[in-house]
Amino acid sequence: MTMSDGRELDLQLHLLDRQVQDPDRRMICKVDDLELELDASGRPYVTAILAGPRALGPRLGGRLGRWMAAIAGRLATPEESEIPRIDFAQVTEIGSAITIARTSDELNVAPLEGWLDRHVIARIPGSLHESE
Numbered sequence: 001m002t003m004s005d006g007r008e009l010d011l012q013l014h015l016l017d018r019q020v021q022d023p024d025r026r027m028i029c030k031v032d033d034l035e036l037e038l039d040a041s042g043r044p045y046v047t048a049i050l051a052g053p054r055a056l057g058p059r060l061g062g063r064l065g066r067w068m069a070a071i072a073g074r075l076a077t078p079e080e081s082e083i084p085r086i087d088f089a090q091v092t093e094i095g096s097a098i099t100i101a102r103t104s105d106e107l108n109v110a111p112l113e114g115w116l117d118r119h120v121i122a123r124i125p126g127s128l129h130e131s132e
Helices: 053-060 062-075 111-119
Strands: 019-021 027-030 033-038 044-050 085-087 091-094 097-100
Touching: 033 053, 053 062
Parallel strands: 019 097
Antiparallel strands: 019 027, 033 044, 044 085, 091 097
16 A cells, blocks of 8 residues: 555555554554545555454454454444444555554443453553552
8 A cells, every 4th residue: 555655555554453552652453454445547445454253253253253243242232233334535644553544442442351351450450550
């Protein structure tokens, strides 16, 4: 992919599996997959970042990928019927993490990850870095 500043990016190397963070550097989600479209000349470009297990499952493939996507689909509420996506126009920086213009509070990108953080991860001793 060619950026507007002329840089060439390898989508797998520079985007997939990177952390997505808001302007305050708070983690929102990971880039689990990308949504692509074709321009008038037939060249693909990224239109959105897809997040969550329903986006990652098909990318993983096989039994594990199908299992992951199916369970996430069953746990999703009717409001979460779509795969969480972030419009690529929101991306402000691509580095070791992908920074977007909107805050994590403005997005409901990874409700399952948020639920896991609150109800599972937070109960693990030391997970909240109390001693730091």
